[in-house]
Amino acid sequence: MPKTVSSFELTLNSRSRHQTLTSWLYGELRSAILDGRLAPGARLPASRDFARQYEVSRGTVVSVLERLQSEGYLTSRVGFGTWANRVEAPKPARQSISTPAYVRRLISTYKQRPQPWVDLAFVGGIHPFRIGVPDLKEFPSEVWGRIAAARSRKFRSWLKNEADRRGYLPLRYAIAEYLRTSRGVRCTAEQIVLVSGIQQALDLLARLLLKRNDPIWMEDPGYFGARIAFDSVGATMIPVPVNAEGLSVSAGIKICPDAKGAYVTPAHQFPLGVTMSLERRMALLRWAQRAGAFVIEDDYDSEYRFEGTPLPALQSLDNHSSVIFIGSFSKTLFPALRVGYVVLPEPLIDLFAGLRYRTDFRNSSFDQAVLCDFIVDGHFGRHLRRMRNLYAGRLAILMEGAQQHLDGFLEISNVRAGLYTIGYLKNRMSSRQAEKLALAQGIEVLAVDRCILKRPDPKALLLGFGGFDELAIRRGLIRLARALKQPDRGM
Numbered sequence: 376m377p378k379t380v381s382s383f384e385l386t387l388n389s390r391s392r393h394q395t396l397t398s399w400l401y402g403e404l405r406s407a408i409l410d411g412r413l414a415p416g417a418r419l420p421a422s423r424d425f426a427r428q429y430e431v432s433r434g435t436v437v438s439v440l441e442r443l444q445s446e447g448y449l450t451s452r453v454g455f456g457t458w459a460n461r462v463e464a465p466k467p468a469r470q471s472i473s474t475p476a477y478v479r480r481l482i483s484t485y486k487q488r489p490q491p492w493v494d495l496a497f498v499g500g501i502h503p504f505r506i507g508v509p510d511l512k513e514f515p516s517e518v519w520g521r522i523a524a525a526r527s528r529k530f531r532s533w534l535k536n537e538a539d540r541r542g543y544l545p546l547r548y549a550i551a552e553y554l555r556t557s558r559g560v561r562c563t564a565e566q567i568v569l570v571s572g573i574q575q576a577l578d579l580l581a582r583l584l585l586k587r588n589d590p591i592w593m594e595d596p597g598y599f600g601a602r603i604a605f606d607s608v609g610a611t612m613i614p615v616p617v618n619a620e621g622l623s624v625s626a627g628i629k630i631c632p633d634a635k636g637a638y639v640t641p642a643h644q645f646p647l648g649v650t651m652s653l654e655r656r657m658a659l660l661r662w663a664q665r666a667g668a669f670v671i672e673d674d675y676d677s678e679y680r681f682e683g684t685p686l687p688a689l690q691s692l693d694n695h696s697s698v699i700f701i702g703s704f705s706k707t708l709f710p711a712l713r714v715g716y717v718v719l720p721e722p723l724i725d726l727f728a729g730l731r732y733r734t735d736f737r738n739s740s741f742d743q744a745v746l747c748d749f750i751v752d753g754h755f756g757r758h759l760r761r762m763r764n765l766y767a768g769r770l771a772i773l774m775e776g777a778q779q780h781l782d783g784f785l786e787i788s789n790v791r792a793g794l795y796t797i798g799y800l801k802n803r804m805s806s807r808q809a810e811k812l813a814l815a816q817g818i819e820v821l822a823v824d825r826c827i828l829k830r831p832d833p834k835a836l837l838l839g840f841g842g843f844d845e846l847a848i849r850r851g852l853i854r855l856a857r858a859l860k861q862p863d864r865g866m
């Protein structure tokens with residue numbers, strides 16, 4: 376067992392009046408080992424230091440340590456010291472899973488809001504075909520590490536010049552240039568506010584733009600993360616159907632013409648994967664202008680398009696400052712980076728930056744500076760090109776493998792974009808039944824009915840392919856076939 380010297384002093388409860396020093400010290404050390412405060416392998420200080428630290432005699436310490444050793448809680452070896460053993464604490468008779476009444480009183484209704492699907496369905500490590508995971512093994516971590524080391528060696532000279540509230544300015548310049556050239560976004564660095572990711576952007580935008588009962592158009596099916604953000608401010612979500620051309624603007628106008636805003640994923644609709652047609656884009660912008668509504672354009676993975684030329688962002692067509700464009704580096708680099716951006720129309724810049732400041736006074740300037748160098752030195756563009764090829768290959772393997780193993784059971788969409796694809800069930804199972812049977816085979820697919828607001832179950836599954844190599848994809852498909860080819864058990 377690896378032994379570690381704890382550099383922290385163990386806190387012991389104070390001794391009650393009727394306890395002897397020995398029974399107090401014994402009881403305290405024993406419970407520290409049982410409840411894991413003294414982790415397996417944690418080395419105890421030498422008895423002399425220990426005695427000084429807790430103001431007891433060395434004799435008391437030695438006798439307590441000897442007793443704990445004889446009972447198996449500690450191991451001691453001359454020349455190596457004394458360390459805690461792994462001891463399983465007896466499980467409490469019954470663990471309560473319901474929230475106690477006093478906690479229910481304390482917490483707000485926020486807690487009752489919808490939870491991300493990830494909490495609902497999957498436990499344990501990452502298995503094929505979990506969505507939302509880029510391949511971290513392919514990330515050029517050595518380059519990143521070199522840049523981070525160089526930045527940290529000199530941080531006294533640059534970190535004191537804190538960026539303005541919108542985030543590290545050179546990074547905002549770099550992002551503005553990237554968005555202008557790659558996505559056609561019309562923006563300057565002044566319009567960009569850095570956030571921790573799209574989810575934070577949505578949360579702040581919901582608070583800035585919506586109050587209780589305000590109606591907002593939502594794609595149906597659509598992205599649950601947006602639903603969480605708008606629901607937490609009590610907005611009324613108006614389900615607007617999506618078909619092969621994206622959100623149906625005419626249906627939205629029929630259902631709720633005076634909504635305050637709309638949330639859309641035009642480049643690669645989540646979860647159906649379709650691209651919003653130019654006609655629909657124009658119709659959406661015309662409606663937004665007439666209704667005085669905002670449009671949030673979530674551009675979460677548009678960098679990955681494996682055929683045809685990508686349509687420029689919806690924002691590029693907007694002449695009336697209706698569109699707020701949001702994106703992040705979660706899919707292009709890695710989600711734990713937590714750097715995203717919001718491109719705001721001029722009148723909203725200060726309001727948004729002010730709200731962001733109220734929830735977090737500072738920026739993660741260090742990470743932002745490393746990312747800035749990574750982009751400016753050309754590594755970002757290079758990484759993107761490489762990953763685009765890799766992911767295109769993985770999608771091709773998935774499509775070909777699905778033909779071979781799942782023909783007649785799951786029909787994979789022919790959209791070639793993103794890090795996930797959608798498969799339509801052809802075996803009379805509901806999305807949720809298929810998700811459950813797949814999980815029993817160790818396969819993570821997402822039931823698309825988790826993304827619906829009102830419409831019936833599309834009987835479809837999302838399959839992420841980005842984070843899995845050829846072998847994992849092929850093995851995953853065989854298992855998925857095993858799950859989907861089971862006779863309908865009427866679950």
Ligand SMILES: Cc1ncc(COP(=O)(O)O)c(C=O)c1O
Pocket residue numbers: 507571572573574575598600640645673675702703704705710715
């Ligand atoms: C449609 C959509 N928007 C946003 C996000 C989340 O982005 P971020 O990690 O930047 O919060 C995801 C993540 O999978 C997504 O699918």
